Amino acid sequence: KYELKVLSLTGREAISQPFAFDIELVSEHPSFDLEALLHKPAFLQLAPDGRGVHGQLHRVAQGDAGKRLSRYSVTLRPQLAYLAHRFNQRIFQNLNVPSIIAQVLEEHGIQSTAYTFHLGTTYPTRDYCVQYDESDLHFIQRLCEEEGIHYHFQHSATAHTVVFGDDQTVFPRLAPVAYQQDAGLVASEPVVKRFDLRLETRTSRTTRRDYNFEIPRVTLEGDERSDALPDLEDYDYPGRFHDSQRGRHLAKRALERHRSDYQLAEGKSDQPLLLSGHFLPLTHHPKARWNDLWLLTEVLHEGKQPQVLEESITSDTTDNKDDFHQGYRNRFLATPWDVFYRPPLNHPKPRILGSQSAVVTGPEGEEIHCDEHGRVKVQFHWDREGRGDDKSSCWLRVSSSWAGARYGGIAIPRV
Incomplete structure (x- = not known):
């Protein structure tokens, strides 16, 4: 019965990140049931052809009320959030x-x-x-x-x-978008108004090394190098691999990650179809070599349509901070189409402070359960899904207090 009309929006979406759109809305309904709205699916149309962003209402709020219109705000996010x-x-x-x-x-x-x-x-x-x-x-x-x-x-x-x-x-290709320098001229269709390219120093070589106690004389190592100078190496141990082929694969992926944004384009446009994880074919740029495919890695969206107001419900309805009062615009980051995109290491592996105790486990009825290397299996106190049996963990090496070349002692913990 009652419509929610978009007054303004700001949004950010990037490859390998959940998107977020903050949307200001107005409606003739004086008081929606906010709890009923929360988590509901919603679609934000950005382009005249019906394309836009689908998500769920991750946050809902009610704001000021005028004589006839009430203000609401929501945040649209993916299920992944x-x-x-x-x-x-x-x-x-x-x-x-x-x-x-x-x-x-x-x-x-x-x-x-x-x-x-x-x-x-x-x-x-x-x-x-x-x-x-x-x-x-x-x-x-x-x-x-x-x-x-x-x-x-x-x-x-x-x-x-x-x-x-x-x-x-895996990245879809958008329709071509022309470049037209932002000089106050009004284009007949959406264009890219700014397009800058920067180069930045990045690692040029990666090496990964690991150790396997079952083959102690074999050096497990993988490396990958580019032609870029100077020679800047990223060396890491342990590399978390058991054979050199896997080590070379991890070194290659690491170098691709380091160099994925060596060339980074920054741009502005009023084309609402631009979404991260899509190829942008740029045309009509005076630098001919820039007229190519560019992978959009991040897009910041902004839109305002004060015409939905039939009255003033606040003194500053669209939070104007510059001369942008109406319409749509975005800023974006992009990389060349032929440069592999790898997500940066923004989510490090958690570290356990100190040592942990655990209960030695094994098959029912057995007092000692170990493999040929004297390794045992355990049930950690924090593990609520393990059954306290021979499948509750992988094989774990037992620390010995006295060991050396052809001498030492070993104690196999009992189940």
Whole structure:
């Protein structure tokens, strides 16, 4: 019966980040049931052809009321944003990263129709992967960053989909947009009004090394280098791999991450179709080599339509801070189409302070349960999903107080 009309909006969306749009609304309804609105799906139309952003109402608020219109504000976010509000400590065993991510998403009601994987690499099974004192969102973003997997969103009027990928083929291509320098001239269609390119010093070589006690004489190492100068190395140990092929893969992904924004374009436009995780074909730029495909990595949206007001409900209805009073505009960051995008390491692995105690476990009825290396399995006190049996952990080495070349002692903990 009552419409909610958009008065203004600001939004930020970027590759491998949940988007957020803060929207100011007005309605003739004097008092909506805010609790009934919270978590409802909603679609924000940005373009005349009906395209826009779909999400859920993550925040709702009621503001000032005039004689006939009342003001409301909402924040539109993806389903994925809800994962930031659930924290856990648990163990995943014998699963690869895509399988772990899928399990976490489906626990939150994000079904297989709402996410998809387009991966060009087969990811190894992780014998033992721990989520420790971190939110579900932090956990899956950390896993993606470790593997070099990115994600973006695809929208329709009724749903949005999370698309996970590891190369450039997963990003859709937008219609070409012409460049027209912002000189006060009014264009007949949306254009890019500013486009600047900067180069910045980045790491040029990566090396990863690890150690496997079962093959102590083998040096496990992988490296990757670019032609860029000066020679700036990122060396890391332990690299968390068991064979050199995996080490080379991780070194390659790390170098791609370091150099993904070596060339970074910054621009402004009034084209509402620009969304992160899409290729922008730029045309009519005076620098011919810039007329190419650019991957939009971040877009900041802003829109105002004061014409929805039929009365003044506040003294500053659209929070004017410059000469932008009406319409739509955005600012964006972009990288060349042929440069692999890898998410930065913004979600580090949590660190456990000090040592932890645990209960030694094994099959029912056995007093001692170890492998040929004297390793045992345990049930950590914080693990509420383990069953206290021979599957409650991976094999763990037992620390010995006295050891050396051909001498020492060992004590096998009992179940």
